[in-house]
Amino acid sequence: MSIQVREYYHEKQLECEAEIKRFERQINIFSFLRLFVLIAGIFLFYQTISYSLIWLSFVLVFLLILGFAWLVAKQSRFQKHADYFRNLSIVHSNELNSLDRKQNIYSDGSAFTDDLHPYSSDLDIFGKGSLFGMINRSATNWGIVKLAGWLKGPASKAVIQERQFAVIELGANLIWKHHFQAVLLFANKAAEDQSAELFKFLNISIDKSASWLIIYVRWIPIVFLVTVIGSWFIPSLLILLSVLIVFNLIVTQQYHSRILKTDSMIGKMSRILEHFSEAILAIMDENWKSVMCRKLADDLKGKADKELSVQIKHFSLLISHLTFGLTAVGGILNVVMLWNIRQLFAIENWKKENHEGLKQAFDVLASFEALISLSSLNTNYPEWCFAEINEQENYTLKAKSIGHPLIPSLQRVDNDYLLDNQLKIDIITGSNMAGKSTFLRTLGINTVLALSGAPSCALSMEVSRMLIFTYMRIRDSLNESTSTFKAELDRLQALIKMLDNSGKVYFLIDEMLRGTNSVDKYLGSKAVIEKLIAQNAVGIVATHDLQIAGLEKKYPDYIRNYYFDIQMEADEMRFDYKLKEGECKTFNASLLLQRIGIYPENQHQQD
Template sequence: MQEQIIDYHKAQLIESELQIKRLDRQINVYSFLRLFALAFALIIFYQCIKYDQIWLSILTVFLFILGFSWLVSKQSAFQKLKKYVRALADVHANELNSIDRKGSLYSDGSTFTDDLHPYSSDLDIFGKSSLFEMINRCATVLGNTILANWLLKPSSTLDIRERQETLKELSDKLKWKHNFQAVLLFANTPSEDKVKDLFRYLEAKAEDSPKWIKYYANIAPWLFLFFSIGTFFVPYLSLVLFVLLVFNFFLNQNFNARILKTDSIIGKMSNILTQFSEAIKAIKTEEWTSDLAKKLASDLKNNENAKFSEQIKRFSLLINHLTFGLTSIGVILNAVMIWNIRQLFAIEDWKKQNHGNLKEAFDLIATFEALISLSSLNSNYPDWCFPTIQEGEHYTLNTKDVGHPLISSQIRVTNNYSLKDELKIDIITGSNMAGKSTFLRTLGINTVLALCGAPCCAKEMTLSRMMVFSYMRIRDSLNESTSTFKAELDRLQALLKILEGPEKIFFLIDEMLRGTNSIDKYLGSKAVIERLIAQNGVGIVATHDLQIAELEKDYPNYIRNFYFDIQVEGEEMHFDYKLKPGECKTFNASLLLKRIGIYSEKG
């Protein structure tokens, strides 16, 4: 089934590249036509002047301006389309790279890395070659933040089920979601910082202006027109016209600092807002069937129930007008109709009426980005399953053929695991490199996916809503003068504390207390597990220490033993990476040391 989606992306990528070539030819044609039109107009204009055809020369200039403007607009339209198709090609190429584990053009989420988080560091949620890098399709900073938050804590059961329904719908709308990604791909750049500036401006209170100035701004163009016409009949009115121009000049100077400040904040937002309006339009005009998508689409309306994308386009146009007023031509416009002041007041009026809706619209766009990110798993890995969230008093984590999503399917080994509304601590023993740590991470990362609404790398999966807590990559810290053993104690203390809360916690412990001697390690590990049992803790402990497995005799109703083993044939080791019930009897440390010339049977 995955071959079909790969073929689809390859076909779309080829079609996009062909379309880019066609657009390049069209752009070149219109570029030539512009040059030809200019040369032709100059020849005609020269001939008209030569034969004293003044009226024809004026008509030639007028027709040239119209024709040249039309050619420019057509060429600009093709350039805009080419930019979109280029982005679409990048989107399809990125999907192919993601499936082949060749990285992503989107953020890998390194900024969200937190070694103190209950599981994100141990389970490779963020950073290079992480889960976030694999699934992220968010171009905006806000989209990245929403997706990260979904991965950092379990969502409510209702949210999980609503997202699952929406992800399935998005997977059936491949063309729509790839178009949406292409429209927003421009935001996958530092220009996103401008969006932050925009919201700071929108949230800031506008400076008060006297009412008479606002009234005067509305009538200023008409006053200038009235006195200009009046000078033809009453020459003395030219003096009034001069006074009006001087007054407009000083009024503009009074507002100049405020206008420049506004332009510095939002002056470059016009094109960005236009792109966002296209994204809003794409959401608003699509026919949705899932409850969550329908709700998000219906929220993209302003108080008058109009299309909010048009309101954003209007805001973009006002910003363009303000920027235009700061050009050399704007000097004339400001003199006759206080152009910049009029645009400033129009922008501030828009801000008062729509800034709340604009922020909501950006939030909804970002939410769709996060949903599209999760849906990429369903699209690119159709054999993965959507898990069932189980309601129950105790803990459920029941999987069939569960594998690690970051390991290629060609080498991935899957396992079954069953915990059905129970309170259990499972001890997993096994030799080095047999698969204990990978199995713990496999359960952990799939639980994280399941509890944010995403599909899981498994044939079947049923689980309780619970928080994962991991104890795996314990590091010392020179900056904080923290030894490995102290870091381990801190992590254990954090686990015991979080178990006191009301939320269900499923812990994953890999080789407890490795920073101390073997006797203290056993006694300490035994004490910790007994404390976990006393607090009704549920989870898995992976260890090399076979003595820990003997706790099953003391707590037969609470502890279960499993193991990963190896087959040794001569000096060759064979791993099957399959979880089995019971205790491990075969270890390989001495054989591994012997291979590199360290270990000998003589000691």
């Protein structure tokens, strides 16, 4: 199936390249036509002047401006289409790279890296080579934050199921979701949050303007026009016209700083808002089947039956008008009709009526970006499963052929695991590099995926709604004067505290208390496990210490033993990375030390 997906992306990429070439040809043609019209217009204007056809000269100039403007508009439209297909080609190319496990063009979520989080650091949820870096398709900062939030903790069963159906729908609707990604690609890795200044502006209270000025601004274009026409017949009205011009200049100057401040905050948002408007329109025009997508689309319905996409497009137009008013031509319009003040009042009125609606629209866009991110797994790896959420009293984590999603399918080894409405602590022993740590991360990261509503890398999976807690990469800190052992104690304390204060917590511990001597390590590990049993805690402890495996005899109803081993073939180690029941009997540390010249060969033979 992945071959079919790859072929689809490649085919679409070729289609995009053909469209780009087609529009580039159109752009070149219209560039030539613009030059031709300009040269022809100058020549004809010169001819009309030569023959003293003044009236024809004015008509010619008027037609030249109209024709040139039409050509510019047409060429701009072709440029917009070419840019769109370039973005769409990038989207398809990125999916091909994702299948090959190459660099994703979207954020890897490094900003969310947190060593104190219950599991995100140990399970590689954020950062380089992370789960977030693999699945993220969010271009906007809002979408990135939304997706990160979904991966930081489990959702409720109802929300998980809603997301699952939405992900399935989006995963099958490739044309729509790639169009949506292409429209929002402009925001990807932008130098700054594209919407930050906009919402900063929207949150600033509006300075109330005098009611007489609002009325004056509304009627001044008509008054000015009537005065100009009247002065043609009644010359004394020129005095009134002069007064209007001077008064308009004074009023414009009084509002100049307010206008400049508004333009500095949102002046560059016009084109950006057009993109957002197009993305919103794409959501509203689609006939959604899943409950979550329908709910999100309904949230985009604005006031007075005006769709938010239309309202945002209108806002974009107002910003363009304000920016135009700061040009030389705009200066004339300010004299005639107080253009900038008119646009400022319109923007502030829009702000008052649509502030909350715009926030909601961005939240909907973020939700769709997060859903599309999760759906990338469903599209690219259709063999992965959606987990069933178990609500029984005890803990459930059942998986068939579960593998680590960050390891390519040809390299990873899948395993089965069964915890069926039970309270158990599993002890996993095994040789170095046999797969213990990877298996713990496999269970953890797939549970995170399952409880976010995404597909899991397994043939089938059933899991309780629970919080994962990991104890794996314990590091010292010179800045905080924290030793490895102290860091381990802090992590264990955090686990105990979480067990006291949270609901279901499933722990994954990899080689606890490694920062002390072997005697204290065993005694401490044994005490920790017995403390966890006393608190009815559930999880897995991976260790090299075979004495820990002996706890099964003392707690046969609570502790289970599993192991990963190696096969020795003529001093060659063979790893099968398969989980087996019981205790490990084969270890390889001495052989590994011998290979790098530390452990004497004869000593190894004696051992």
